[in-house]
Amino acid sequence: MSANTSKYPQPPFTQAIALSGDRAGSKGTFQFAGFAWIDDTKVTLVKGDMQNLKTPPEWRQLLRLISLAHRLKKPIVLWNLPVVHIATKQRKISLANTQAIQNAELALLKLPHPILTVFDESYNGTYPLPEPIWNDGVVLVGSSDIQLPESEKVKVAQDPTEIASAILELLYQAETIPATKLIAHRRTALHMLAKGKTEFSSKLPLQ
Secondary structure, three states: EEEEEEOOOOOOOOOOEEEEEOOOOOOOOOOEEEEEEOEEEEEEEEEEEOOOOOOOHHHHHHHHHHHHHHHHOEEEEEOOOOHHHHHEEEEEEEEHHHHHHHHHHHHHHHHOOOEEEOOOOOOOOOOOOOOOOOOEEEEEOOOOOOOOOOOOOOOOOOOOOHHHHHHHHHHHHHHHHHEHHHHHHHHHHHHHHHHHOOOOOHHHOOO
């Protein structure tokens, strides 16, 4: 993957380094993929939308970002990227898609560091919130009208200026949980999703 200092940084991020590329030569279509900082806190950030993760190269790019996060011991922030919803649709397209999706999902499942999801005002109601598996914390921006179960894992930022503190609070909270429990919670969520249960986020233990 190639790297370059990006002009992307916008609140809540203060600095960023974009990482792009695929072994097949694709640069990917994510709005941003790489490392980003909130002051001194570094995260692996993947920002996109429903138009992303439609091809094996994009899933392979996501897998390499997950692998980097694992190696560098950094959390992941998935921004406007409903991985579960997209994977459900895309795994039916081709065998190549299915294999690439499974590899990325397995890497997310085993990641021993926090995974946060952020959905901002761009959310248009076409997919469910929050992502039931790949999050150890959820930040919703300006989403007070969305009905969600009460949970310490969910923070609502009524204003964009509140996003940074919401992310940092959830990261601090998740980082106090042993990696084995983070992974166990994701496995439980995956099992419940496979059984067709969707209303469980408030029942999953944090510690």
